[in-house]
Amino acid sequence: MGLSGFFRRRRSVLPGFGLTLGLTLLYLSLIVLIPLSATFLKASTAGWSAFWHTVTEPRALASYRVTFGAAFIGALVNALMGLVVAWVLVRYHFPGRRMLDALVDLPFALPTAVAGITLTTLLSAHGWIGRYLEPLGIKAAFSPLGIVIALTFIGLPFVVRTVQPVLQALDPELEEGAASLGAGRWQTFRRVIAPELWPALLTGFALAFARAVGEYGSVVFISGNMPMRTEITPLLIITKLEQYDYAGATAIGVVMLVISFAMLLSINMLHWWSGKRYA
Amino acid sequence: MRWRTVWLFVLLCLGVGAGTAFAEHTVTLLNVSYDPTRELYQDYNAAFAKHWKETTGTTVTVNQSHGGSGKQARAVIDGLEADVVTLALAYDIEAIHEKAQLLPKNWQARLPHNSAPYTSTIVFLVRQGNPKQIRDWDDLIRPGVSVITPNPKTSGGARWNYLAAWGYALKQGGDEAKAKAFIGQLFKHVPVLDSGARGSLTTFIERGIGDVLLAWEHEALLASRELGPGRFEIVAPSASILAEPPVALIDRVVDRRGTRAVAQAYLEYLYSEQGQEIAAKHYYRPRLRAVIARYAQQFPQITLFTLEELFGTWQQAHATHFKDGGIFDQIYQPGR
Amino acid sequence: MRESRLSEPPAVRRFLIAVAVLFLALFLLMPLAAVFTEALRKGVGAYLAALWEPDARAAIRLTLLTAAIAVPLNVVFGLVAAWAIGKFDFPGKHLLITLIDLPFSVSPVVSGLIYVLLFGLQGWFGPWLAAHHVKIIFAVPGIILATIFVTVPFVARELIPLMQAQGTEDEEAARVLGAGGWQMFWRVTLPNVKWGLLYGVMLCNARAMGEFGAVSVVSGHIRGQTTTLPLHIEILYNEYHAAAAFAVASLLACLALVTLAAKTLVEWKTSQSLREPAHEH
Numbered sequence: 097m098g099l100s101g102f103f104r105r106r107r108s109v110l111p112g113f114g115l116t117l118g119l120t121l122l123y124l125s126l127i128v129l130i131p132l133s134a135t136f137l138k139a140s141t142a143g144w145s146a147f148w149h150t151v152t153e154p155r156a157l158a159s160y161r162v163t164f165g166a167a168f169i170g171a172l173v174n175a176l177m178g179l180v181v182a183w184v185l186v187r188y189h190f191p192g193r194r195m196l197d198a199l200v201d202l203p204f205a206l207p208t209a210v211a212g213i214t215l216t217t218l219l220s221a222h223g224w225i226g227r228y229l230e231p232l233g234i235k236a237a238f239s240p241l242g243i244v245i246a247l248t249f250i251g252l253p254f255v256v257r258t259v260q261p262v263l264q265a266l267d268p269e270l271e272e273g274a275a276s277l278g279a280g281r282w283q284t285f286r287r288v289i290a291p292e293l294w295p296a297l298l299t300g301f302a303l304a305f306a307r308a309v310g311e312y313g314s315v316v317f318i319s320g321n322m323p324m325r326t327e328i329t330p331l332l333i334i335t336k337l338e339q340y341d342y343a344g345a346t347a348i349g350v351v352m353l354v355i356s357f358a359m360l361l362s363i364n365m366l367h368w369w370s371g372k373r374y375a
Numbered sequence: 376m377r378w379r380t381v382w383l384f385v386l387l388c389l390g391v392g393a394g395t396a397f398a399e400h401t402v403t404l405l406n407v408s409y410d411p412t413r414e415l416y417q418d419y420n421a422a423f424a425k426h427w428k429e430t431t432g433t434t435v436t437v438n439q440s441h442g443g444s445g446k447q448a449r450a451v452i453d454g455l456e457a458d459v460v461t462l463a464l465a466y467d468i469e470a471i472h473e474k475a476q477l478l479p480k481n482w483q484a485r486l487p488h489n490s491a492p493y494t495s496t497i498v499f500l501v502r503q504g505n506p507k508q509i510r511d512w513d514d515l516i517r518p519g520v521s522v523i524t525p526n527p528k529t530s531g532g533a534r535w536n537y538l539a540a541w542g543y544a545l546k547q548g549g550d551e552a553k554a555k556a557f558i559g560q561l562f563k564h565v566p567v568l569d570s571g572a573r574g575s576l577t578t579f580i581e582r583g584i585g586d587v588l589l590a591w592e593h594e595a596l597l598a599s600r601e602l603g604p605g606r607f608e609i610v611a612p613s614a615s616i617l618a619e620p621p622v623a624l625i626d627r628v629v630d631r632r633g634t635r636a637v638a639q640a641y642l643e644y645l646y647s648e649q650g651q652e653i654a655a656k657h658y659y660r661p662r663l664r665a666v667i668a669r670y671a672q673q674f675p676q677i678t679l680f681t682l683e684e685l686f687g688t689w690q691q692a693h694a695t696h697f698k699d700g701g702i703f704d705q706i707y708q709p710g711r
Numbered sequence: 712m713r714e715s716r717l718s719e720p721p722a723v724r725r726f727l728i729a730v731a732v733l734f735l736a737l738f739l740l741m742p743l744a745a746v747f748t749e750a751l752r753k754g755v756g757a758y759l760a761a762l763w764e765p766d767a768r769a770a771i772r773l774t775l776l777t778a779a780i781a782v783p784l785n786v787v788f789g790l791v792a793a794w795a796i797g798k799f800d801f802p803g804k805h806l807l808i809t810l811i812d813l814p815f816s817v818s819p820v821v822s823g824l825i826y827v828l829l830f831g832l833q834g835w836f837g838p839w840l841a842a843h844h845v846k847i848i849f850a851v852p853g854i855i856l857a858t859i860f861v862t863v864p865f866v867a868r869e870l871i872p873l874m875q876a877q878g879t880e881d882e883e884a885a886r887v888l889g890a891g892g893w894q895m896f897w898r899v900t901l902p903n904v905k906w907g908l909l910y911g912v913m914l915c916n917a918r919a920m921g922e923f924g925a926v927s928v929v930s931g932h933i934r935g936q937t938t939t940l941p942l943h944i945e946i947l948y949n950e951y952h953a954a955a956a957f958a959v960a961s962l963l964a965c966l967a968l969v970t971l972a973a974k975t976l977v978e979w980k981t982s983q984s985l986r987e988p989a990h991e992h
Contacts, residue, residue, distance in 0.1 A: 111892040116795035131825040184731040205917035207941035210960040220582040310818030320567040323707035335528040338445040349821040356816035453831030455849040
C-alpha cells in the first residue's frame with residue numbers, strides 16, 4: 097500500500113469524473129474558498145508584526161485557552177457519553193428508545209441563541225437545574241463549566257451519529273468468535289469492538305471539537321464573558337470589530353481557521369490511513 | 376412523483392418571496408438605531424407618519440433596525456442603507472464619517488443640542504427595599520455587593536456606565552490614579568459581563584443575579600415600572616454623566632434615495648413638543664422646557680457632568696479607556 | 712451461556728441505559744421542555760398571536776425562501792461532489808473532503824464577516840455593486856449566501872461515505888448493459904442513495920432554517936424585511952417578549968421534531984429496503 101496505493105488512479109468505466117470534479121471545485125471555490133481568502137487578505141493588510149502582536153496578546157492567548165480547552169473537554173464528554181448513547185441505542189431495546197434516538201439531532205435544528213438562552217435559564221441560580229447545583233457550591237451558568245455544557249450540547253449529535261452506523265454494521269461473527277475462544281465480555285469489547293469503533297469515535301470527536309471551537313451564539317449567553325477567564329475567541333473577534341479593527345478581527349479568525357483546518361485534515365487523513373490498515 | 380411535489384414547493388416559496396419583497400407605493404425611511412430605543416421609535420414612527428400625512432399628504436413608513444450601537448454603525452459603514460441613524464454614542468456616528476464619509480464632519484452641529492434631541496443618565500437599579508443599602512457609587516465597592524453591567528468593549532451603554540463611575544471618582548477630588556483604582560475595584564464586583572445592555576437587564580431581573588444594576592435611566596424606569604412593578608427601585612447617585620445619544624442624517628443615502636426632505640423632517644420632529652413628549656413618555660429626558668416641567672416628577676435630581684468637561688472628545692475617551700490595551704483591558708490583566 | 716457472552720450482564724446493561732437516558736434527558740429533553748414551557752407561559756392565545764403577527768409571518772416567509780434556495784443548491788453540490796469523491800480515486804481527495812468540512816468549523820461570526828468583506832460598501836466588490844444598485848449585504852441575497860455557506864457540508868458529508876461504501880459495481884454493471892450516463896444515474900445511483908440523500912436534506916434544511924450567527928452579521932436586522940426566524944426570536948427576546956420569543960423558537964423546535972420524525976421514518980424504510988435481497992452486499 098502506502099504512497100503507490102494513494103496515487104493509483106483506477107481506470108474507470110464510469111462517466112462524469114471530470115465534470116463532477118470540476119463542478120465541485122467551482123462551487124467550493126465560489127462559496128467557500130474565495131470568501132475565506134478574503135479573511136486572509138484582510139488580515140494581511142496590517143502587516144506581519146501587527147498580525148503577530150494581535151494573535152499573541154495575553155487576552156487572545158487566554159481566550160484560546162478557554163475556547164480550545166472548553167471545546168476539548170466538551171468533545172471529550174461527547175466522545176464518552178456519545179459512545180454510551182450510541183451503544184445503548186443500537187444494542188439494547190427499551191421503551192422510548194426511538195424517541196431518544198430522534199432527539200439526538202435537536203441541537204442541529206435549534207438556533208444557537210435559543211439554545212444559549214434556554215441553557216442559561218436552566219442553569220442559572222434560580223433555574224430548574226441551577227437551583228439544585230447552587231447549594232452544592234457548583235456554579236453552572238456564567239462559569240467555564242457553563243461554556244463546557246453549551247459546547248457539549250451543540251456537539252452532541254456528531255459522535256452519536258458517526259459511531260451509530262459503525263456499531264450497526266459490526267459483524268456479529270467477530271464477537272461470537274471471540275466469545276467462543278473464551279474471551280470475557282470486557283475483553284471482547286476491548287480487543288474486538290473497540291478497534292473497529294476507534295476511527296469513527298475519533299471522527300466524531302474531531303467534528304464536535306471543530307464545531308465547538310467556532311461556536312458563538314449559545315456561549316455568549318452562558319459564559320458571562322469575563323476577560324481572561326470566560327471570554328471565548330469568537331467574542332474577541334466581535335470586540336475587535338466593535339473598534340472597527342477589521343484587520344485584527346480577521347487575524348484572530350485566521351488563526352482559528354488554520355487550527356480547525358489542520359485538525360480536520362489530520363482526522364480525515366487518519367481515517368483514510370486506518371481504513372487502509374483495516375481494509 | 377415525489378420530486379415534482381418538491382419542485383412545486385420550491386417554486387411556490389420563490390413566488391411568495393418575490394411577490395412580497397417589492398410592493399411599496401409609499402416613501403420609506405430606514406432608521407438604524409441601538410437596542411433600548413425599540414419602544415421609543417415604535418411610538419415615534421407612528422406619530423411622525425401621522426404628522427407627515429397631515430402636513431404633506433404622503434404616506435411614510437419608517438423601518439427599524441436595532442442592535443448594539445457599534446454593530447449598527449458598522450452595518451451602515453458596510454452598506455446598510457440607513458436614511459437616519461440614532462445611536463448610543465457620538466463615537467459611532469463619528470466612525471461612519473471617518474470610515475465611509477457617508478456624512479460630513481460637522482454632522483453634530485447640524486441639529487440643536489449637539490444633535491441629541493433627548494438625553495439620559497446612568498442610575499442604579501436595586502432590588503425592592505434596597506437590602507444592601509446602596510446610596511452612591513462608593514457603596515458599589517463595599518464587600519459583598521455584586522454589580523451588574525454589560526461589557527464596555529461590546530456595549531455602548533456600558534461605556535456610559537464606565538465613564539460615569541470614572542467621572543464620579545474624579546469629581547470626588549480624586550486624580551487619575553484614584554479613578555483607576557476605583558474602576559478596578561468596581562469591576563472586581565462584576566460577576567457577569569453581558570454583551571449588551573438588554574442582556575444585563577435580563578441577567579439582573581430574570582436570573583436574579585447581582586445586587587445592583589448599572590443602567591440607562593430610561594431602562595431602569597422601564598424595568599421598575601413595567602417589567603417588574605414592586606420588585607425593583609431606582610437609586611439616584613449623587614453625580615452621574617449626562618448621556619447624549621445623538622441622531623444624524625446619512626447624506627449619501629438620502630441623496631441617492633431622494634429622501635432628504637422627509638428624513639430631515641423626521642429628525643427635526645424629534646425636537647418638537649410632540650416628539651419630546653413621546654421621548655419623555657419613554658423615560659428619556661427631554662430638552663424642551665415645557666415638557667421638562669411636565670415630567671419633572673419622573674426624573675430624580677442628579678448632578679450631571681458631561682463627557683466633554685471630563686474626557687474631552689469621544690475619540691480621546693475611547694483611546695484612553697476602551698481601546699485594546701486601554702485602561703479597561705489593564706483592569707483584567709493578571710498581576711494588577 | 713453463549714447469549715450472556717454476547718451481551719453484558721443485566722446490571723451493566725441497566726446501568727448503561729440509565730446513564731444514556733439520564734444524559735439525554737438532561738441535555739436534550741430539559742432544554743426542549745424549557746422552550747415549550749416558556750412559550751406557553753402566557754397561554755395558548757398569546758402563543759398563537761406571537762406566530763401570527765405580521766413580522767413573524769414575514770420572518771417565516773424569508774426563512775422558507777432562504778431554505779428553498781440554499782437546500783436545493785447544496786443537494787446538487789452534494790450529489791456532484793459525492794460522485795466525484797465516492798466513485799473515483801485521485802490525489803488530494805482528503806484535502807478536498809476537508810475543504811468541504813471546513814464550513815462546519817468556521818465560526819459563524821467569521822462566516823458572516825467574509826461576505827461583508829466581499830460585498831460590503833468597503834469590501835472588494837462593494838463600490839461596484841453600489842454603483843449598479845445591486846444589494847447583496849443587508850438584503851435577502853446576503854442572507855441566502857451566508858446560509859448556503861453554513862450548510863454546504865451536510866448533503867455531501869452524508870453521501871460521500873455512502874457512495875464509497877456502495878462501490879462502483881452496480882454502476883459498472885449498468886454501463887456494461889448499455890445504460891447512458893443519465894440513465895445510470897437516475898436508475899441505479901439515485902435509488903441507491905435516496906435515503907441517505909433525504910437524511911442529508913433534512914439536516915441541511917434544519918440547519919438552514921436555524922442558522923443565527925452568520926445570518927445575523929449580514930442581515931441588517933430590518934424588522935419585517937431582513938429578519939429570519941432566529942433573528943426574529945432575538946428581536947423579541949430583546950424587547951422583553953420572552954414568551955413570544957420562545958413561541959417562535961418552539962416553531963423551530965417543532966421543525967426539528969418533524970425533521971426528526973421524518974428521519975426516523977427514513978431510517979426505518981432504509982433498514983427495510985436493506986433487507987431486500989437486491990440491495991444486499
